[in-house]
Amino acid sequence: MGASKLQIHSKRTNDIALIAKVFAHPARVAILEYISKQKDCICSDIVDEIGLSQPTISQHLQVINKAGLLKGNFKGKSLCYCINIKRFQEFQEVFNSFFNKTKFNCC
Amino acid sequence: MGASKLQIHSKRTNDIALIAKVFAHPARVAILEYISKQKDCICSDIVDEIGLSQPTISQHLQVINKAGLLKGNFKGKSLCYCINIKRFQEFQEVFNSFFNKTKFNCC
DNA sequence: AAGTGATATTGCAATATTACAATTATATAT
DNA sequence: ATATATAATTGTAATATTGCAATATCACTT
Numbered sequence A, B: 001m002g003a004s005k006l007q008i009h010s011k012r013t014n015d016i017a018l019i020a021k022v023f024a025h026p027a028r029v030a031i032l033e034y035i036s037k038q039k040d041c042i043c044s045d046i047v048d049e050i051g052l053s054q055p056t057i058s059q060h061l062q063v064i065n066k067a068g069l070l071k072g073n074f075k076g077k078s079l080c081y082c083i084n085i086k087r088f089q090e091f092q093e094v095f096n097s098f099f100n101k102t103k104f105n106c107c
Numbered sequence C: 001a002a003g004t005g006a007t008a009t010t011g012c013a014a015t016a017t018t019a020c021a022a023t024t025a026t027a028t029a030t
Numbered sequence D: 001a002t003a004t005a006t007a008a009t010t011g012t013a014a015t016a017t018t019g020c021a022a023t024a025t026c027a028c029t030t
Helices: A011-022 A026-038 A048-052 A054-066 A085-101 B012-023 B026-037 B046-050 B054-066 B085-103
Strands: none
Touching: A011 A054, A011 A085, A011 B026, A026 A048, A026 A054, A026 B012, A026 B085, A048 A054, A054 B026, A085 B026, A085 B085, B012 B054, B012 B085, B026 B046, B026 B054, B046 B054
């Protein structure tokens, strides 16, 4: 096949994997890092900064956006890509809960 | 193309993506969760537990292992898949450092 | 309303990932 | 040494992801 068998896992397990997928590509990590550094909402030069084509960046932004990690003004002249910090913190908490739960060991 | 352009990103950025990839499949999340629950090193029934074929599980274990997240006795009767907690904590720290660095915002 | 600047969408090609059947390798027991 | 149980490897098919050129869309300006 090739498709992940999502139905055999718990929602929590699938959720963790979905969140991880957002960060599983360096371009998306770089985009998030870059956006977070911009203080003045001048975020329209992500393309120049990252070094990938505009459609590719747009595609990655879509993935990030679908995960709920973006907010801001996406239209018109006063464009602004910002990180949805609330959602971002949720992600961090899910990850940390996973990490903390998984530390027990046997040898 | 289809291959990620790794050379345009910093090592740190690529590292974060590589770490995230380990957790970007629910089967691997489930495997890690399952292993961490086993107290007696009897870890040979991951296949039954997860619901994927033995080769598929083996493949996922290889991904987890290549990331340095496994330790234990992989051969013979006294099999034992254990989580390399030290490495696991490293992962958690890298993630948290990324999350914490990326929280600044503009709107 | 036509032009401009910026982002989104579409279509396509290349590579990566996922999954499993068949097989092989390895360690232990008899 | 043979048998058994378990895990790794190989081969193959299907799906997903990545990337970009071409095009379309959208908001604003003049």
